[in-house]
Amino acid sequence: MKKLSKQATGKGPADWFTGEVWFDEIYRGDEPSRARVNSVHFTPGGHTAWHMHTNGQTLHVTEGVGLVQARGGEVIVMRPGDTVHTPPGEWHWHGATRTDFMTHLAIWDGTGDPDVPETTWGEHVTDAEYDAANGNG
Structure with missing residues (x-):
């Protein structure tokens, strides 16, 4: 058993996020584990760009109110204790409400496989898409 050292809190890059987003890497498994866990902190209005995960992603809300939407899908409102799974290859975005x-x-x-990305990032969510998700569309 070993205690894992804490990584410094990082600011979410502008290519991947809109608004103020910060993350803490909680766990990055060593082979054979490939598990990844980040705690992601979104300020009001902060959200991801469209993206997809090669092996899917699970989100578990610990604080606040958030939104998640698959491309072409309905908006899901997330609150503390809610867990949402996006399957492999599903384009989606998520973040805080306004x-x-x-x-x-x-x-x-x-x-x-270092030649296969864990996450593929796409274009930013448009203001119209985000406004519609927040009930202002």
């Missing part, structure tokens, strides 16, 4: 902070655990598996 008025609430939100923190979730992001849980996914790496690919085990």
Whole structure:
């Protein structure tokens, strides 16, 4: 058994996020484990760009109110204790509402192959898409 050292809190890159988003890497497994866990902190209005995970992703909300939407799908409102799974290859975005902070655990598996990305990032969610998700569309 070993205690894992804490990584410094990182600011979410502008290519991947809109607004203020910060994350803490909780766990990054060593082979054979490929588990990944981040605690992601979204300020009001903060959200991801469209993206997909090669092996899917699970989100578990710990604080605040958030939104998640698969491309072409309905918006799901997430509150503390809610868990949402996006299957492998599903394009989606998630983040805080316009008025609430939100923190979730992001849980996914790496690919085990450095030539296959764990996450593929796409374009930013448009203002119209985000407004519609917040009930202002």
